[in-house]
Amino acid sequence: MITLLLLEFRKLLGSRSAKLALIVTFLLPLIWAFAPRLSALIQVNMISGWQLPAVSIGVTIQYLLPLFIAVTVAETIGSETAQGTLAPLLLRPVDRTKVIASKLIAALVFPFLLIITTVAGSLLAGIPLGFGTFTGGTGLGPGLFVGVGELSGGEAFGQVLRGAFLSGVVLMPVAALSLLFGVLFLNTAASALATFATLIVMRLLVVLPEAIQRILLTSHFGIYVQQGDIGQPLILLLIYTLGFGLMAIYAFDRRDV
Amino acid sequence: MTKQGAPAIPAIEVRGLNKKYGNHSVLEEIFLNVRPGEVYALTGPNGTGKTTLIRCMTGLAFPTDGEIRLMGRDVHTDGARARAFLGAVVEAPAKFYTQFTGNQNLQIHANLSAMAPGGRKVPRERLREVLALLELTRMADRKVQEYSLGQRQRLGVASAILADPKVLILDEPTSGLDPLGIGLIHRIVTSMATDGCAVVLSTHHLREIATYAHTVGILTGGRLVDTVDLRARQAAYRFRVDDPVGAAAVLERLPFVRKVSTRTPFAIAHLGGEARVPDALARLSEEGIRVFEASPDHFDLYEYYRERVEKA
Numbered sequence: 326m327i328t329l330l331l332l333e334f335r336k337l338l339g340s341r342s343a344k345l346a347l348i349v350t351f352l353l354p355l356i357w358a359f360a361p362r363l364s365a366l367i368q369v370n371m372i373s374g375w376q377l378p379a380v381s382i383g384v385t386i387q388y389l390l391p392l393f394i395a396v397t398v399a400e401t402i403g404s405e406t407a408q409g410t411l412a413p414l415l416l417r418p419v420d421r422t423k424v425i426a427s428k429l430i431a432a433l434v435f436p437f438l439l440i441i442t443t444v445a446g447s448l449l450a451g452i453p454l455g456f457g458t459f460t461g462g463t464g465l466g467p468g469l470f471v472g473v474g475e476l477s478g479g480e481a482f483g484q485v486l487r488g489a490f491l492s493g494v495v496l497m498p499v500a501a502l503s504l505l506f507g508v509l510f511l512n513t514a515a516s517a518l519a520t521f522a523t524l525i526v527m528r529l530l531v532v533l534p535e536a537i538q539r540i541l542l543t544s545h546f547g548i549y550v551q552q553g554d555i556g557q558p559l560i561l562l563l564i565y566t567l568g569f570g571l572m573a574i575y576a577f578d579r580r581d582v
Numbered sequence: 583m584t585k586q587g588a589p590a591i592p593a594i595e596v597r598g599l600n601k602k603y604g605n606h607s608v609l610e611e612i613f614l615n616v617r618p619g620e621v622y623a624l625t626g627p628n629g630t631g632k633t634t635l636i637r638c639m640t641g642l643a644f645p646t647d648g649e650i651r652l653m654g655r656d657v658h659t660d661g662a663r664a665r666a667f668l669g670a671v672v673e674a675p676a677k678f679y680t681q682f683t684g685n686q687n688l689q690i691h692a693n694l695s696a697m698a699p700g701g702r703k704v705p706r707e708r709l710r711e712v713l714a715l716l717e718l719t720r721m722a723d724r725k726v727q728e729y730s731l732g733q734r735q736r737l738g739v740a741s742a743i744l745a746d747p748k749v750l751i752l753d754e755p756t757s758g759l760d761p762l763g764i765g766l767i768h769r770i771v772t773s774m775a776t777d778g779c780a781v782v783l784s785t786h787h788l789r790e791i792a793t794y795a796h797t798v799g800i801l802t803g804g805r806l807v808d809t810v811d812l813r814a815r816q817a818a819y820r821f822r823v824d825d826p827v828g829a830a831a832v833l834e835r836l837p838f839v840r841k842v843s844t845r846t847p848f849a850i851a852h853l854g855g856e857a858r859v860p861d862a863l864a865r866l867s868e869e870g871i872r873v874f875e876a877s878p879d880h881f882d883l884y885e886y887y888r889e890r891v892e893k894a
Contacts, residue, residue, distance in 0.1 A: 328693045339681055409677030412642055413741070417691065418666040418698030581643040 374451020379464025403513030436496030501569035593780030666698035669747030676738020
């Protein structure tokens with residue numbers, strides 16, 4: 326399994342879409358350092374470098390990050406099919422379940438890699454603002470950017486870590502969904518489009534009763550800033566991830582390649 | 583080469599294979615056995631299901647009905663164990679990760695081969711050995727994207743034989759190769775078969791395959807319409823004589839002669855081996871039959887194939 330996992334990570338990080346996604350998510354936050362109208366647009370006066378990760382995640386988590394994840398994860402199956410490298414892999418004495426499970430693990434780690442580069446880029450951009458104690462909030466903790474009083478550097482770092490981790494968790498179902506479509510379509514473009522279309526359709530379902538909204542994946546894209554008990558939405562996101570992942574494994578196990 | 587009649591468990595066993603895509607039937611009732619040491623060539627017109635059959639045999643595609651066993655293990659329900667014995671190239675040219683070197687690609691396959699239940703690590707020397715065997719040593723550290731089609735195909739065969747398989751399945755292995763490359767693949771396939779490996783290959787090069795395959799399966803319209811045992815065919819010798827009918831009668835009485843026919847001016851006899859030719863000549867001479875020439879009666883697979891496909 327380790328052999329397969331290493332191979333999957335090697336391929337994932339070697340793919341053009343993954344490299345592009347990692348570069349863009351790292352460089353994009355640097356714009357905040359040279360963006361004089363940022364405070365006006367988000368209506369928050371930026372006073373600390375700890376506030377920039379929340380800005381970056383907030384701007385990208387709805388569309389850009391899901392798009393990068395959908396394309397890159399779909400490519401883990403689609404490009405292998407297009408290049409014909411999936412068949413030689415399956416000719417080896419390896420369980421299909423292990424092959425797809427290693428792809429799933431790599432896919433689920435990818436959102437966290439994107440969040441890490443986003444946060445790293447944001448902190449780099451935040452250097453001019455400094456990382457000391459400040460009055461206000463990180464945008465990822467209680468009171469969001471307004472905060473609840475004075476916040477030390479250590480506390481702010483903790484809030485950024487929590488927010489970043491939860492952002493990764495939020496994006497995991499997107500990765501699992503993209504892998505499922507990848508298995509079903511064996512084509513990068515079709516799978517990425519299907520993933521993105523599913524997310525957009527889910528967003529449009531706000532017209533449905535609140536009880537249904539509560540179980541929609543897209544209704545919980547904001548839990549990385551939620552405080553208090555987030556157990557229920559977290560469990561729902563994990564169910565989505567597990568469900569899509571298991572469906573991908575089941576579909577791949579009997580799929581002609 | 584396996585001795586005729588020697589009992590051996592089939593290395594590849596296809597039983598009642600049917601494959602449908604929707605309502606369209608691609609393969610129908612395929613039964614096929616390949617013994618250890620046998621070279622089985624699968625041929626037929628384009629679009630008759632050769633590649634689908636190979637994909638089913640390697641476990642890449644799932645049959646609608648029927649089963650396929652490699653070394654006694656079902657390739658679809660016990661895939662990992664069955665494929666522990668398998669080396670295969672299912673596309674021409676063989677496909678690799680183009681961003682990695684030939685050596686790195688082989689190392690990936692070596693690592694995956696070692697994942698077989700009870701599988702052993704493939705040593706680095708073996709990688710060097712197969713690269714040298716396929717004349718790719720110079721290209722080993724170059725990225726596969728720099729390889730020509732022929733070099734990729736040879737790398738495919740190198741990858742297939744890497745873990746000393748007991749079953750070798752190759753889809754059009756000589757596609758894109760130059761004459762020297764074709765000769766190289768022939769030598770490797772023959773050598774693997776001599777060592778007891780069962781080989782299945784699909785090909786359109788009938789005259790080429792007739793020189794080293796033992797059995798030829800003719801697939802047309804998704805059905806295996808004929809299986810030709812080339813060993814039996816090649817055991818025939820023809821004698822140009824003054825009286826073919828008389829010669830046939832004499833030859834028929836010999837205990838080692840299995841089948842006799844005439845094709846004026848020849849009497850044709852299945853002798854069971856070259857060593858029997860002097861005995862047959864001596865007997866013909868004793869019976870007063872004048873023999874002007876004795877030679878192997880080469881079976882024209884191409885002509886046979888053409889006839890068989892036209893009739894199917």
